[in-house]
Amino acid sequence: MIGDRKLNGNSMSRLVELENYFSSNAYKIGKVIYYCDEISSTQKIAKEISLTAENGTSIIAKKQTEGKGRFGRFWHSPEGGLWLSIIIKDIKQPLYLNPILSLSCIHMIEQFYQLKPRIYWPNDIYINGKKVAGVLTEGIHFDNSAYIAGIGVNVNIDEKYFIENKLKEATSFYIETGRKENILNIFQDFLIKFNFLYELVQMDSPLYIDEAFKKYNDLLSQFVKVNYGGTQFEGQVLDVSIKDGILLKLQNNIVKNFFPENIEYIRRV
Numbered sequence: 001m002i003g004d005r006k007l008n009g010n011s012m013s014r015l016v017e018l019e020n021y022f023s024s025n026a027y028k029i030g031k032v033i034y035y036c037d038e039i040s041s042t043q044k045i046a047k048e049i050s051l052t053a054e055n056g057t058s059i060i061a062k063k064q065t066e067g068k069g070r071f072g073r074f075w076h077s078p079e080g081g082l083w084l085s086i087i088i089k090d091i092k093q094p095l096y097l098n099p100i101l102s103l104s105c106i107h108m109i110e111q112f113y114q115l116k117p118r119i120y121w122p123n124d125i126y127i128n129g130k131k132v133a134g135v136l137t138e139g140i141h142f143d144n145s146a147y148i149a150g151i152g153v154n155v156n157i158d159e160k161y162f163i164e165n166k167l168k169e170a171t172s173f174y175i176e177t178g179r180k181e182n183i184l185n186i187f188q189d190f191l192i193k194f195n196f197l198y199e200l201v202q203m204d205s206p207l208y209i210d211e212a213f214k215k216y217n218d219l220l221s222q223f224v225k226v227n228y229g230g231t232q233f234e235g236q237v238l239d240v241s242i243k244d245g246i247l248l249k250l251q252n253n254i255v256k257n258f259f260p261e262n263i264e265y266i267r268r269v
């Protein structure tokens with residue numbers, strides 16, 4: 001790390017060791033990495049600096065006080081998690097951003113732990129039926145010419161925190177394995193995986209991503225209830241895919257596609 005500097009009023013350090021690692025030509029993402037002990041939200045600060053920041057600039061924080069989830073929900077971000085936002089300026093197929101965040105997380109989990117992570121549509125990562133990570137991608141600038149790709153991962157958070165905050169559906173790697181990990185190692189591995197998948201998107205070869213997305217999905221053939229833009233639907237999941245969303249056979253036998261941006265939640269019935 002190098003000394004503190006102010007970034008839009010927040011005291012930030014640069015993670016020089018990791019920046020050096022990602023400085024090689026093999027990587028596009030992670031050449032500039034800001035680290036902060038406490039921040040309102042990495043997502044918010046990433047947006048604020050996005051105009052001048054270079055593609056792939058990443059911000060991580062030890063703790064967030066105003067972590068943001070999908071649909072403006074509060075995202076609990078105490079010490080012990082990976083709270084990360086990446087500024088993405090040149091992705092060829094933005095539709096793939098959420099899936100490659102989720103899959104990078106899945107592959108990182110498989111590298112570090114003996115766990116079986118699943119993608120719970122549209123972008124949550126579950127372990128043993130509980131949520132361990134969430135993804136939030138936001139288009140910015142009036143023409144969506146850049147994106148802030150955010151992910152929150154519950155790494156070393158203990159059970160007490162989730163109980164005290166009545167988060168019955170949440171878990172962490174620590175709870176599942178009894179083992180604490182170095183969050184910077186987790187972050188580095190996540191970025192290696194993210195760079196690899198990002199490159200596949202940039203080379204227009206997303207076949208692996210399409211297949212992996214299906215393979216790790218938890219909803220295929222399940223009976224579910226969907227809140228879609230405020231309306232409830234119920235049916236069986238016939239297919240999930242990045243391009244066509246989730247294909248449901250509804251109770252009246254009509255088959256309908258649901259796209260992730262409008263899915264507020266999906267629950268098994």
Ligand code: BTN
Nearest residue numbers: 041067068069070084134150152
């Ligand atoms: C969700 O499941 O609702 C998405 C949660 C995304 C949380 C991450 S943590 C890092 C980044 N900063 C935020 O304020 N939110 C995202």
